[in-house]
Amino acid sequence: MSNLNIVEVEGLTVILGGCVVLDDITLNIRAGSFTGLIGPNGAGKSTLLKVLLGLIQPVRGTARVFGHAPGGSHGLIGYVPQSANTQDSGFPVSVQDVVMMGRLGPDRIGGLYNQADRDATWEAMEGVGLASMAKQRFGSLSGGERQRALIARAMCGGPRLLLLDEPTTGVDVVAQDDFYNMLTRLKESHKITIALVSHDVGVITSMVDDLICLNQKVFLHGPPGEALKDGMIGKAYGSQTEIVMHGHDVPHRHLPVHGEGDENG
Ligand SMILES: Nc1ncnc2c1ncn2[C@@H]1O[C@H](COP(=O)(O)OP(=O)(O)OP(=O)(O)O)[C@@H](O)[C@H]1O
Numbered sequence: 001m002s003n004l005n006i007v008e009v010e011g012l013t014v015i016l017g018g019c020v021v022l023d024d025i026t027l028n029i030r031a032g033s034f035t036g037l038i039g040p041n042g043a044g045k046s047t048l049l050k051v052l053l054g055l056i057q058p059v060r061g062t063a064r065v066f067g068h069a070p071g072g073s074h075g076l077i078g079y080v081p082q083s084a085n086t087q088d089s090g091f092p093v094s095v096q097d098v099v100m101m102g103r104l105g106p107d108r109i110g111g112l113y114n115q116a117d118r119d120a121t122w123e124a125m126e127g128v129g130l131a132s133m134a135k136q137r138f139g140s141l142s143g144g145e146r147q148r149a150l151i152a153r154a155m156c157g158g159p160r161l162l163l164l165d166e167p168t169t170g171v172d173v174v175a176q177d178d179f180y181n182m183l184t185r186l187k188e189s190h191k192i193t194i195a196l197v198s199h200d201v202g203v204i205t206s207m208v209d210d211l212i213c214l215n216q217k218v219f220l221h222g223p224p225g226e227a228l229k230d231g232m233i234g235k236a237y238g239s240q241t242e243i244v245m246h247g248h249d250v251p252h253r254h255l256p257v258h259g260e261g262d263e264n265g
């Protein structure tokens, strides 16, 4: 991992529907890092990813991705949106068909797939452990398998940065370790950068190189060991949340039952 930043966000403010969703945030993502983005519901995590993709315009501040304004680095970014795995078109498309769509882009609409596309598709399915399910209907996959297929689709376009918005939705607790190990392997073998939004605070703090905790503002940013010391996660999640340390120095989020604590957060 280098100290080069492939994402640089400075003084970024985003207003949606009249509300300030991101308020003067400054952060960066290091090349080759596994960066975890955490924060409560409505914190602006998905919004931040959409800004990086050029889908949402900030009212103030700048975002640079690979040195370009957002939207200028298509092909370099692979993206799996939040809840993408619940989509089922009802079409009898196979896993392989879905993954191979990742080879299409603005410059490739309507063309026929070639051998390079088929090779990349196969490699991407192997990378996520789905090669044996290539012919299976996408709609018949489990939630966790669909996530893997969508990651393969994002990977087979050959991105340098993979943005994943809550990819562990539908992945059971036991399978989560496998899932994160798979991402770490992909990151190493393809020399890419991964930024991932997650609510698995306990798990990702033990997996990532850098942790960014957002809630409208940046509450913490840095290696998880440093970041966790000062109780800033608790502040970001509000006073109803307590981060308790379990074994292995892994923090877990403890959400009190309704009515406990104050009315904020
Ligand atoms: N198009 C929009 N118009 C108005 N408000 C919006 C729009 N899109 C998002 N918001 C609001 O912006 C805030 C941040 O949304 P965002 O989806 O970024 O949160 P998040 O951190 O990804 O939350 P979650 O963990 O629930 O996915 C929310 O309060 C949401 O209601």
Ligand SMILES: [Mg+2]
Pocket: 045, 046, 047, 082, 165
């Ligand atoms: Mg979100």
